Amino acid sequence: MTVALYLALISAVLLIISILLLTRAVGRASEAAVDNEKEVSLGFKEDALALEVSARIFNPEDLNFVATETSGQFAHTFREERTTLALGWLRHVRGQVRQLIRIHRRTVRVNSDLKPLDEFRLFFGFLLFQLMSGMLYCVIWVHGPVEAARVLEWSLQFAGKLRKIAEEAVSVATPVRAEIIKTDPRMSGGTKSS
Amino acid sequence: MHGEFKHADVEAARKDFQVRTLAKIPGDFARLVYLASTRDYNSGQYHHEGLARQFTEQVAREALASCHKDVFKRLALCSVRELVEELETYVGSTHLPALDMLSAWENLQPYRIAIPLDCSPLIARFFASNVKAALAILRFRQNLARPDRQFASQRQ
Numbered sequence: 001m002t003v004a005l006y007l008a009l010i011s012a013v014l015l016i017i018s019i020l021l022l023t024r025a026v027g028r029a030s031e032a033a034v035d036n037e038k039e040v041s042l043g044f045k046e047d048a049l050a051l052e053v054s055a056r057i058f059n060p061e062d063l064n065f066v067a068t069e070t071s072g073q074f075a076h077t078f079r080e081e082r083t084t085l086a087l088g089w090l091r092h093v094r095g096q097v098r099q100l101i102r103i104h105r106r107t108v109r110v111n112s113d114l115k116p117l118d119e120f121r122l123f124f125g126f127l128l129f130q131l132m133s134g135m136l137y138c139v140i141w142v143h144g145p146v147e148a149a150r151v152l153e154w155s156l157q158f159a160g161k162l163r164k165i166a167e168e169a170v171s172v173a174t175p176v177r178a179e180i181i182k183t184d185p186r187m188s189g190g191t192k193s194s
Numbered sequence: 195m196h197g198e199f200k201h202a203d204v205e206a207a208r209k210d211f212q213v214r215t216l217a218k219i220p221g222d223f224a225r226l227v228y229l230a231s232t233r234d235y236n237s238g239q240y241h242h243e244g245l246a247r248q249f250t251e252q253v254a255r256e257a258l259a260s261c262h263k264d265v266f267k268r269l270a271l272c273s274v275r276e277l278v279e280e281l282e283t284y285v286g287s288t289h290l291p292a293l294d295m296l297s298a299w300e301n302l303q304p305y306r307i308a309i310p311l312d313c314s315p316l317i318a319r320f321f322a323s324n325v326k327a328a329l330a331i332l333r334f335r336q337n338l339a340r341p342d343r344q345f346a347s348q349r350q
Contacts, residue, residue: 049270050316059273066274
């Protein structure tokens, strides 16, 4: 009986703490959302420099130079720092994209000229970005930024090839479709003549 | 109209400061340290007596902030190899024993307060990491050049 009473009391206390934390978190989230909008314009000023810095983070030149000029232990620490920086950069980019989507969602709610197809495209692009950046995050975390840069380069080349194949397929499919439309009177809207 | 006029003033002050002051300082590292030293620790505002007298306090402040950002950007985008060269130039310009200066920089990390105020944390961290690496390389080279000193420091 006493144990059950203690458990009930602890549960009640935990519940109250959870409710308090949740209320505070919701309040903070709404405040942060307002602040985020203000920060977007400020953050983008730094983007050009952040982009140039990201090129350096993923560049193997510094890592190789430090490895040849210092001790193995320091080179290892430096490599770990670069990994942390690369992950930080990726989090920053993902945060910027999420902020943009959040702002877009807010603007879309009051927009009467909404184009569902464009919205679907954007949503699909966002999902793809989340997926790709999530994968990149894992590769950086496991192998470091230099290897991740190689994977990124390979995936970009692969994406380029896929796009080329898709474009070729579309260019082949278009005349065939046009031919079907031309010959099939039902599709062209004409009457069948024998 | 007033904004454009003010911008032209800041640009003039920038050029004047670059020609008269910054050009005479050897290397970007020394320039960065100098520019950071013109900034008040408490308010984060820049002050330069001569520039403020020639232009206005506000124009001088903005010109110094702009120069600081430029110099920092150049150093932040340097490779570690280039940063080592910059740091070597700076160490040479101080006329202090290299190992003493390297020890002070490794312990006090003054390069952390030489970063412009509105720099993003990611870039600041990247810069600090590169400077730390450049310092380690210089120390490594110094130790190789003076093995007796290295032995002494290891014994301590």
